[in-house]
Amino acid sequence: MDCFRTSPSHSWIYPTVILCLFGFFSMMRPSEPFLIPYLSGPDKNLTSSEITNEIFPIWTYSYLVLLLPVFVLTDYVRYKPVIILQGVSFIITWLLLLFGQGVKAMQVVEFFYGMVTATEVAYYAYIYSVVSPEHYQKVSGYCRSITLVAYTAASVLAQLLVSLASLSYFYLNVISLASVSVAFVLSLFLPMPKKSMFFHAKSSKEIRKQPNKNEASDAPYKINTPGGEEKPTSEIPTISGNLDGGPLSSPMPQNVALSVFVQWFQDLKECYSSKRLFYWSLWWAFSTAGFNQVLNYVQILWDYKSPSQSSFVYNGAVEAIATFGGAVAAFAVGYVKVNWDLLGELALAIFSIISAGSLFLMHYTTDIWACYAGYLIFKSSYMLLITIAVFQIAVNLSVERYALVFGMNTFMALVIQTVMTVIVVDQKGLNLPISIQFLVYGSYFAVIAAIFLMRSTYIIYSTKCQKQAQSSPASQNPDEPYPEGPRNIITGTKL
Template sequence: MAIGTQRKLWVLVTGLLCSFGFFKEFKPSEDYLNAYITAPKNASDSGLGFSNDVAYQEIYPYSTYAFLIAAFLTFPVTDAFLYKPIIVLEGFAYLSTRVLLVWGTSLHLQQLAQVTYGIASATEIAYYAYIYTVVPTDRYKQVTSYTRTTVLVSRALAGYLAQAFYSTGTFNLKELNYFSLASVTVSVLLSFLVLLILPNTNNCACNRSLKKIASDMWKDFKKFYFEQPMLFKWSLWWAFATCGVLQVGNYVQNLWKHIEELPGNEHALQNRHLYNGAVEATATICAAGAAFIISLLKVNWPVWGEFTIAIFSLVDAVLLLVASSADTLWVAYICHILYRMSYSFLITIASSQIAFNVDHGNFALIFGFNTFIALGMQSLLTFVLVDKNGPLELKVTSQFVIYSGYYYFLSLLFMFVGVYILTKRGWCMSVKNCWMDRARLEEQTSVDYTNLRLFHDSISSESTSSEENISSSDSEKELLTDY
């Protein structure tokens, strides 16, 4: 292919996919979804009239279960049947979610909306992966930067605009959903352009049966987790931490709703003193900044990584405990922003250490395995702690106490591992080697971070989104990619 033609192709692919990504993520209603679902039907905000308990016990769990099942099917199917049809499916799943949110008034229709959102979350892998199959390898860093920047800008802009629209009374909560519906409708139209205009990929996986794909994946799973202890250790934390952040993101709006309903705070909704949009947008930017700090630090993470994770996990446990007992929204808001920053910082360390311990071509596979484990644990937590049909059916504040204990357990586990490693290496020697020398730094940074970012984008999903409270899901998926 001529150089001029290649340049035109990668510009076309990048421009069209970035446009699709911007509109599918530009949903101003996301950060006020729970407020919309729980607002009275006859109120000025024209809510759906469900109680907060019904929202998190009978509606949101469906997206968690759907995400797990759809991800299990989508990851191999994407390879088997190419990327572009899956991108179209993603667009339609997002559109179906918006239609059901706007016009679906029954409990069953809202549960269906969560199912379609779980499907959309799982199919995002095709959006993030397709671009790498049709652009030259020397453009990987550029297209990664463009696609990620587009998504982050879209989410942050949607959050700040939602805050401005809501606080000033320009749009009520239902009208914010119309705004989101219009945006995802544009993304569906763009997905058809992707299908019709952009080239197909030369994907050898399409010549393999799904049975063969599953067999190969199982062999790789055993090789990674049973034969490489270092990789197993970091993957274990990655999966546990990702499960935690998804679960927290799913129900943080319900916690805010609980605080809003406490005596003395009832005026927040009536006086439009909810700052969900600004808080989520700020958390997005701060989380990205925290992840960027990692690239500036030359810490010897193989030596000090566990110790660092233990300390920050303990901080997360304290933040969640404080949020669970907060009686003002601002305390909960600040805890959420700091929690998002802490997670972004930690997941970057863990992801880099995983990358250092796998071959270049296995980044996507290992993070895929870790994601399935995280989603499986999240589904189990959802059923046991949240689901109305589960054994505990806890209140949202009690859930966050459990999540605090969850991170406290991770802190103790990695503190033990960190102390063991430092003792084995020698504390004086470990302190002396705290900062990487230039040769060590160059050796580790030779890892191809572009491919690492690619799969983290594909799983989304801050998040991040998570998923589940639909607005939370977006944040969740984003959290998984900010580094």
């Protein structure tokens, strides 16, 4: 098929436009803010217990199982096939959502939606393989912004259609199916990349420029990675392709695949050896697990506080405001001048306290508007902090390493979320009612806040001691109790 061949256009504009359009239509799903009213209403007639304890956990489990193999497959097949797979999974999800009946059918829906979320990595990684490094920042901003715009527009449209036109929730899902179908068609027109970050790191023309075997034995040939650093070709496993510039078609040798995994392990070990990056990643994993859990079950809480069958529902408006507020907060981060090395983890602690407080509010209040307000605060706080975390982690990493760290952090978040789901939600665990669940989630974020508050206090105290030591050298002050430098007041070890 012609649509699977590499596009003749080598401009960064064409793939960016197609990818942004795909992102817009894939996120233009007005049915999502009203998923629980749809499932619990006359169309599906499912109980709150069935939705909470039997259906929704399947998404968490399938996402965890699929993420790692999909992450590897995405780079191996060079992104586009996985983006197409995401489009197919979208269509299957909404077809089943429209015409499936019963708990089993909705569990299959959650499995395919797990496939949708697992394949998102291809959308964000694709652009790095088809545009030059000088366009990375600009294009990444376009691709991420368009999804926020689409989600906000879909939420506003859904609220208008439900409140003003009294449109059935069924037809919101019809609109969503039409939108994701357009996204699938658009995915077919994406250019097929000739390279990827790991398995296909070089094009065939670059391979042809390598020195002969005798020269290679003296010194490794070096190329520039997207991160700007030079690496020997021995560290970047590749496959030779057609010399005419066509797609790389040679099968991946087993030893090369193994060398890629070994390189991943070494890179991750080196990245996480930085304490600063490790703690930012730790917050990312734990907070993302809690955030996903809240998003997965918040509509059930809203329906518990104010049943959709007997009252007006404003889920769409709340989601639109929350997404817009989070986007504004994330955008404002770029204009805030803060010493993140010193105060970054204090910010994590403070906003984690705010997140915990908003979840406690959502648990204890009986007013749906107070519950909505708590959600707005919670989502905006998370989107603000995750933007800071992404910046702090990415600032000193190449594109390849950022992809690895992002993938590992997301995987760890899913492991934590799965454990949380099994213990708190699943029928085989505590099987807690929805209102008690949010008490648990609030306590979870309170623990995160306490950990980072202690960590930030230690950093600020250590920095203060170091400055005092520099301004008053031990050699000039014989009364200094620790002439060799500041020490931890608890352990007595050097700071």
